[in-house]
Amino acid sequence: MRRLLFSPIPGGPPFGTAPTNHESRTTNHESRATNHETRGDIMKTYTSVCPYDCPDACGLVVSVDDGRVVSVAGDGAHPFTRGTLCPKMAHYERTVHSPRRLTTPLKRTGPKGSGQFAPISWDQALAEIAERWKAIIADCGAEAILPYSYAGTMGIVQHDALHGLFYRLGASELDRTICAPAKGQGFKDVMGSTMPTAPQEAQDSDCIFLWSLHMVATNIHFRHDVEAARRKGAVVWCIDTYRHKTADLADHFVAVRPGTDGALVLGMMHVLDRDGLADEAFLAANVLGWDELKVQVLPKYTPEAVQAITGVPAATVVALAQAYGQARAPFIRLGSGQSRYRNGAMTTRLITCLPAVVGAWGKKGAGLLTSASASKAYNKEIVTHSDWKQPGKRIVNMCCLGRALTEDDSIRSLFVYSSNPACTAPDQNQVLKGLCRDDLFTIVHERFMTDTARYADLVLPATTSLEHDDAYYSYGNYTIQCGYAAIPPVGQSRSNWRIACDLAHALGIDDEFYNRSERDLVEALAASTTKWPLPVDRQRLLQGLPTPLPLPDDYQTRFGTPSGKIEIRNEALAQPLPDYMPLAEDDGTLAFVNGPDMRILDSSFNERDELTAGHIMDLFVHPDDAARYGLTEGQTVTLANERGQADFTVVISDRTVPGQVVSEGVWWRERVKGQGASVNVLTSQRLTDEGAGSTFYDVRVHLTSKNT
Ligand SMILES: Nc1nc2c(c(=O)[nH]1)N[C@H]1C(S)=C(S)[C@@H](COP(=O)(O)OP(=O)(O)OC[C@H]3O[C@@H](n4cnc5c(=O)[nH]c(N)nc54)[C@H](O)[C@@H]3O)O[C@H]1N2
Numbered sequence: 288m289r290r291l292l293f294s295p296i297p298g299g300p301p302f303g304t305a306p307t308n309h310e311s312r313t314t315n316h317e318s319r320a321t322n323h324e325t326r327g328d329i330m331k332t333y334t335s336v337c338p339y340d341c342p343d344a345c346g347l348v349v350s351v352d353d354g355r356v357v358s359v360a361g362d363g364a365h366p367f368t369r370g371t372l373c374p375k376m377a378h379y380e381r382t383v384h385s386p387r388r389l390t391t392p393l394k395r396t397g398p399k400g401s402g403q404f405a406p407i408s409w410d411q412a413l414a415e416i417a418e419r420w421k422a423i424i425a426d427c428g429a430e431a432i433l434p435y436s437y438a439g440t441m442g443i444v445q446h447d448a449l450h451g452l453f454y455r456l457g458a459s460e461l462d463r464t465i466c467a468p469a470k471g472q473g474f475k476d477v478m479g480s481t482m483p484t485a486p487q488e489a490q491d492s493d494c495i496f497l498w499s500l501h502m503v504a505t506n507i508h509f510r511h512d513v514e515a516a517r518r519k520g521a522v523v524w525c526i527d528t529y530r531h532k533t534a535d536l537a538d539h540f541v542a543v544r545p546g547t548d549g550a551l552v553l554g555m556m557h558v559l560d561r562d563g564l565a566d567e568a569f570l571a572a573n574v575l576g577w578d579e580l581k582v583q584v585l586p587k588y589t590p591e592a593v594q595a596i597t598g599v600p601a602a603t604v605v606a607l608a609q610a611y612g613q614a615r616a617p618f619i620r621l622g623s624g625q626s627r628y629r630n631g632a633m634t635t636r637l638i639t640c641l642p643a644v645v646g647a648w649g650k651k652g653a654g655l656l657t658s659a660s661a662s663k664a665y666n667k668e669i670v671t672h673s674d675w676k677q678p679g680k681r682i683v684n685m686c687c688l689g690r691a692l693t694e695d696d697s698i699r700s701l702f703v704y705s706s707n708p709a710c711t712a713p714d715q716n717q718v719l720k721g722l723c724r725d726d727l728f729t730i731v732h733e734r735f736m737t738d739t740a741r742y743a744d745l746v747l748p749a750t751t752s753l754e755h756d757d758a759y760y761s762y763g764n765y766t767i768q769c770g771y772a773a774i775p776p777v778g779q780s781r782s783n784w785r786i787a788c789d790l791a792h793a794l795g796i797d798d799e800f801y802n803r804s805e806r807d808l809v810e811a812l813a814a815s816t817t818k819w820p821l822p823v824d825r826q827r828l829l830q831g832l833p834t835p836l837p838l839p840d841d842y843q844t845r846f847g848t849p850s851g852k853i854e855i856r857n858e859a860l861a862q863p864l865p866d867y868m869p870l871a872e873d874d875g876t877l878a879f880v881n882g883p884d885m886r887i888l889d890s891s892f893n894e895r896d897e898l899t900a901g902h903i904m905d906l907f908v909h910p911d912d913a914a915r916y917g918l919t920e921g922q923t924v925t926l927a928n929e930r931g932q933a934d935f936t937v938v939i940s941d942r943t944v945p946g947q948v949v950s951e952g953v954w955w956r957e958r959v960k961g962q963g964a965s966v967n968v969l970t971s972q973r974l975t976d977e978g979a980g981s982t983f984y985d986v987r988v989h990l991t992s993k994n995t
Pocket residue numbers: 340341342466467498499500501502504505506526527528529531543544545546547548621622623624625880882883884885886887888889984
């Protein structure tokens with residue numbers, strides 16, 4: 288076999304996706320993986336990063352043959368993902384070269400939602416947007432324009448590319464809270480800016496808690512660390528509302544009633560205190576408020592009282608507390624499920640207090656990982672340009688898009704990119720009603736004809752991460768990496784940054800910023816990593832290689848709070864001492880938990896037939912409830928509440944508990960049989976206690992059987 292070595296490419300990536308040419312000083316980003324030859328052609332390999340909204344942010348090795356991605360493998364050099372990929376990304380080439388890719392701009396020719404479009408040129412599309420927006424601004428002011436985006440790609444350049452433009456225009460601002468801001472806020476209330484624990488530390492733990500985390504679906508690479516600890520004798524607990532495939536890997540599974548973890552934690556603390564398992568020396572030296580909590584809050588949370596609230600047997604509450612309190616190095620990996628309730632920030636705040644009670648911070652192998660703060664390595668402002676924000680502009684919470692589009696007609700144009708709100712936003716029926724408005728000029732920049740794109744007036748084709756440059760970070764481990772275009776844009780697709788520049792030019796915004804290239808911004812972001820507490824290998828970063836963020840030895844005990852201590856009592860909050868915040872009374876309806884599915888990511892990957900071919904819209908119903916409602920396996924049932932109704936296929940299973948039904952996955956409407964009503968017809972626009980976040984799992988439903 289002939290081996291070919293590539294020399295550095297002068298002038299940056301092989302295919303510039305940037306609007307202007309930029310002479311790059313960067314060295315070649317082709318991977319260390321050997322280039323090899325197949326079928327007489329020369330195959331090139333590139334290192335890259337998984338761009339999706341997932342805590343792992345895998346290192347990729349992408350093989351390219353004749354301008355096409357032929358395969359994607361895990362990069363063994365990545366310090367956390369270590370060479371393996373999830374089933375979705377193991378065939379990323381099927382997404383990149385999907386026959387469903389949008390390849391030209393499209394203009395609507397039928398009614399909104401009909402999916403009838405005709406191709407138009409980019410020049411026509413940009414001219415129409417500029418003309419319509421100028422007229423809207425002249426008529427109603429720029430706040431009549433609303434951008435809507437989330438994390439279709441996590442790369443900073445593409446994620447934030449359009450922020451500055453909308454600030455410049457004076458458009459309405461979007462509060463991007465659909466994921467888990469209540470979780471971030473709950474952690475911050477206690478720990479301030481303290482760095483959450485690195486996942487690899489769990490290898491030295493003797494007791495790991497997978498809490499509200501469907502690890503096998505959403506954080507698969509953490510399994511490596513869990514297994515390493517287990518081989519050394521660690522015990523694994525899983526705390527969730529239902530027994531998913533992650534729970535099957537644990538030694539102990541604890542089923543908690545949705546939204547009641549706060550009470551569970553207080554019960555654990557009650558037992559830790561009662562049984563002398565609290566680390567009083569650590570608490571006295573490092574923590575504010577433990578004594579008040581002990582006296583004012585903990586007494587009422589006896590194991591029996593906690594059983595009544597959470598459904599967790601009193602003996603299990605005790606066992607859980609003792610396992611946590613007696614562990615040498617307890618490690619909690621906290622997902623986001625518990626935060627998507629009205630009390631989501633308070634629940635997270637209470638869980639965040641636990642490591643302090645046993646003095647876990649700073650112990651090798653112990654700690655709490657909520658979300659890694661790796662994004663702080665970069666100065667995102669380089670792209671975001673929040674200095675262009677104009678004071679007093681309307682702010683629309685993205686969880687309330689339905690209301691924003693329907694309560695009045697003040698929003699006249701919606702620009703959606705990197706998100707699919709017709710499918711993923713709560714209260715789907717109201718969102719669709721808004722998107723149907725004839726007086727709403729909707730533009731969707733997308734890779735596929737999503738539920739949202741179907742309602743657009745103009746659809747603009749978007750690149751995938753292998754067709755543009757970006758700088759990435761992970762929110763589940765301390766690694767950063769750059770990824771560069773490995774193939775030319777598919778069809779006429781353009782990146783978010785390219786669109787930002789195109790629109791700025793079409794609107795007559797003359798700023799040097801919009802002459803910069805993606806590569807230039809990536810380099811500036813890489814250069815900005817100097818503020819990380821320890822030196823980052825910028826050479827490695829610019830080469831497109833997975834770059835570990837070094838952590839100071841004492842990072843776990845640098846408490847980033849105003850007091851410099853862990854704040855169980857936080858004077859800055861309306862409620863200085865945390866306490867369990869009950870949800871509404873149980874009214875006899877069923878709780879409906881609708882978490883992640885392994886095969887897709889939010890609504891991304893719905894384009895892949897092979898991933899969506901199996902069962903979808905399945906509903907786990909406990910045998911007791913099946914008997915109560917007279918249900919049989921495989922039959923169709925309807926779940927309904929005041930917002931809407933959707934059909935599901937019954938799976939009778941003790942994976943769930945009585946009073947709770949569970950469905951996994953957020954499916955495109957075209958994948959759902961019948962009326963195309965997906966899970967989000969049932970979810971609500973109500974927000975969390977702090978952080979103004981989504982409450983996707985805080986849902987009650989009525990169940991009716993179709994066959995009776
Ligand atoms: N395959 C796949 N991967 C994904 C995603 C996906 O959809 N599919 N989504 C991506 C995104 S955007 C995110 S934010 C992350 C989310 O990753 P995770 O944090 O793992 O997922 P969550 O959706 O937050 O839900 C996790 C678990 O919380 C449980 N849960 C719900 N309510 C409660 C509760 O009250 N208490 C407890 N203890 N548990 C509860 C759910 O049953 C679920 O099993 O994953 C990312 N990765």
